[in-house]
Amino acid sequence: MxxxxxxxxxxxxxxxxxxxxxxxxxxxxxxxxxxxxxxxxxxxxxxxxxxxxxxxxxxxxxxxxxxxxSGDFRNAVVLWTYDPAERDAKLANEVLKKKRKDLKHLQVIIEIACASSPYHLVAMREAYCSLFNCSLEEDIVSEIPFPERKILLGLVSSFRYDKEMVYMDVANSEAAKLHEAIKAKQLDHDQVVYILGTRNFHQLRETFRCYERNYGIPIKQDIKNCGDADLENLLKKVISCIDTPEKHFAEVIRNSIVGLGTDEDSLTRAIVTRAEVDLKKVREEYSSMYKDDLDKDVIGDTSGYYKDFLLTLLGSKF
Amino acid sequence: MxxxxxxxxxxxxxxxxxxxxxxxxxxxxxxxxxxxxxxxxxxxxxxxxxxxxxxxxxxxxxxxxxxxxSGDFRNAVVLWTYDPAERDAKLANEVLKKKRKDLKHLQVIIEIACASSPYHLVAMREAYCSLFNCSLEEDIVSEIPFPERKILLGLVSSFRYDKEMVYMDVANSEAAKLHEAIKAKQLDHDQVVYILGTRNFHQLRETFRCYERNYGIPIKQDIKNCGDADLENLLKKVISCIDTPEKHFAEVIRNSIVGLGTDEDSLTRAIVTRAEVDLKKVREEYSSMYKDDLDKDVIGDTSGYYKDFLLTLLGSKF
The missing domain is CATH 1.10.220.10 (Annexin)
Structure with missing residues (x-):
């Protein structure tokens, strides 16, 4: 991939x-x-x-x-040259030290926690300690307000079982618990944090499928009007990163390209961090979601060595 | 040590x-x-x-x-021969699978989370996944009821900064937060879990010293009459393991020896798990706390190859 x-x-x-x-x-x-x-x-x-x-x-x-x-080319090459755990520790720290932390920034931490292997996540936490003289968790507690803090802390602290081990009864009963929390408009309920923060990704994907089957609506769509739009959007992002990381990153790339100007930081991050993970699948999702060619869109929105480097990572320039 | x-x-x-x-x-x-x-x-x-x-x-x-x-000798040698991370994963799992889980059992998990390096704790979580096909956190959530679950989950999920980095202002302000939670009888307050579960051990020891200095009473003594004796005792154990692990293990050994009969499981665990960590300090603490000689007490309460093996690990038989 x-x-x-x-x-x-x-x-x-x-x-x-x-x-x-x-x-x-x-x-x-x-x-x-x-x-x-x-x-x-x-x-x-x-x-x-x-x-x-x-x-x-x-x-x-x-x-x-x-x-x-210099410029975006430098940022991309430097990010790519770092050790991946160190790179992600730096990306997370950048987000945490920003004055304004909206979802566009917080999603970087969600990606690391929910679209990486447990081994990578823990290597990243280790790198964070070495680089910044404190734990990632300490910075999340001091920099992120409630209720986002509670969700993010649960996610980054996880060391999930990483093989495919799915229990249908767990999927059904936990879909029910998630449904209950959503109906009660308690998106930061302990149960939600425990389920999303401790279960293995395969189990969670089955739980999300059960949710749709049992309640007739995808869980992401059901999260609405809970009284806190920021929290709703954060949780939707969490579910996306766990359920279909390739769709999430296709969306990150799309959003970085469409509209006026290009969001080079997001474009760089998506391509650099996924090139060795699932960028092939991201490209396929991009094409099926937007009926556009990812490589062509990158060519259209970038230039010079920056463009050449991204295309190299995309495997379309050799 | x-x-x-x-x-x-x-x-x-x-x-x-x-x-x-x-x-x-x-x-x-x-x-x-x-x-x-x-x-x-x-x-x-x-x-x-x-x-x-x-x-x-x-x-x-x-x-x-x-x-x-066979017997206690076998248990001690087998425990000692395991990889330490695997050994602790097995000890934690044994506790979680017990029907009755009182503090004597739960303290095993507290010891692993609060009296080990972050690297050991994470290696143990990794071993837990490999051995039991689920994460340690999943078993804590399913096997331990509230409010103990919340405290233990916060502790085992930590990846603390492991060098000496102490801020006096943090120690003072967090001593105040802990004091507030204790006065409000909310021992499982989020703040308590965040402080105990994310700060490095050196920082926490300073926070406990500040507590005593600012409020005229050691934090462990101040935790009382909160309406939940089990939770009070659990939290005291957490503070002991973080603050003075050597005193905690001296106490474990003492309790395993005094009274009628010997609690060989606890005695074995304390000596096997600390022999390569701080058993010299445990011996010193034992002598200063109980005015007795640890080795002599072990000799008095054990026999045969089991005794010989423990004394070998204690370094008093070569």
Missing amino acids: STLRVPDAVFTPNQDAEELRKAFQGFGTDEEAVIWVLGHRNASQRKKIRDAYMQLYNENLIDRLHSEL | STLRVPDAVFTPNQDAEELRKAFQGFGTDEEAVIWVLGHRNASQRKKIRDAYMQLYNENLIDRLHSEL
Whole structure:
């Protein structure tokens, strides 16, 4: 499901680091070489390149990329070059330190908590502690008001069972509990937090299917008029990320492109964070949801090296 | 702070595995050899011995120990031979599957959550998923009633910052929040759960000191008459495990020994789980709290190979 195209025979990390060094030296930067190397290496290869670069030149590769590149291209390459856990810790921290935190920002944390493996989530929490000298949970408690705090804290604290283990009786009884909470307009009820924050993703998808079967309406549509539109929208986002992450990211990309101007931060995040996860499925969903071609839309809304880099990650430029 | 005595020159894992195999073969078991090998190896060496044993004899070492040994000696050796994360996952699961779960049982989960490093806690949650096909949190939600559920869930879900980073203003303001909750008899208030479940241990110890300084009474003593004795005692145990784990375990050992009969399960757990952590400090606390010698008391209450094995882990038999 990854769109990343790694050549069969790659260079050694040392050779890649040397190639990057050459790209930085002299007048200007050879951006194409940067794309050529980093845009075709997976996370573990990029880690080895970072290490090799530090070993050979006693310099942090990411710092150097930061000073050599600029604009959206720089942001995308830097984000891509980070270790994925560290990258997501930084994305979450950026959100938490923003003055205004609307859903467009909070969804970044939801994506990390609900559209990642438990191993990635916990590696990200570990990276968060190392980078920011406090736990992710501490920052959520101090930066996010109720009732969003309660939901997000439950989600980021989870270490879910990650295999397919689905019980129909649990799906039915928990669909009923969710339905009860929604009817009572108590979207932050403990039961809601426990169900969404502890069950494995396969179980939750079955619970959502049961909800629709038993109550005649998809749970996301049933969440309305609960008296707190922000909380309603947050919870819908949570359900989307758990139920159909590929649709969620197709929507993030679409929203970043449509309308006046482009939301490059969101576009970059969606492509960089999903390239090695499910970007192929995101592209398929995009096409079926919007009857448009994702790659063509990216080409239409971006330019220069930024465009080239995104297309490389999308696997449509080699 | 570990009491474990590992010889300077140890055998290779293969040699240790062979030694154990010899101890199992023929008529009867050479228990002394089992103690001699396993009682002097640290967690990473024991892992290598388990692997080597499997490699050499295509047999699970722990299964073999189980069939060769018996009684409390068997329980102690088996518990000790497990990977520590797996061992604690099993201990927690045993508690959760018990019909009656009083504080004596629930404290096992509190110990794992509040007297371990965040890395150990998360490794234990991972092991729990692998062993029991569901998350620890799911079992807590389904097996533990309110309000204990809320407290325990907050504690086991934490991934705390693990370095010493203490803010006096936080200690003061959170001591005030805890004081407020205690005065309002709301021991399961969200604030209590957030503070105890997200802050690093050093910060929490300072918060407890502030509590005593600002309100003239140690927080543990101030928790009383809140209308729910079980919850009061649970919370006191949480505070003990965070504040002074060595005192907590000295108390566990003392309680397992005093009175009629011995509570071997608790005695074994305390010595096996702390031997590589802080058993030296536990021994010192024991002596200062009870004016008795821990080793002497263990000798007085146990016998045979079980006694020899505990004393080996206590470092007083080589």
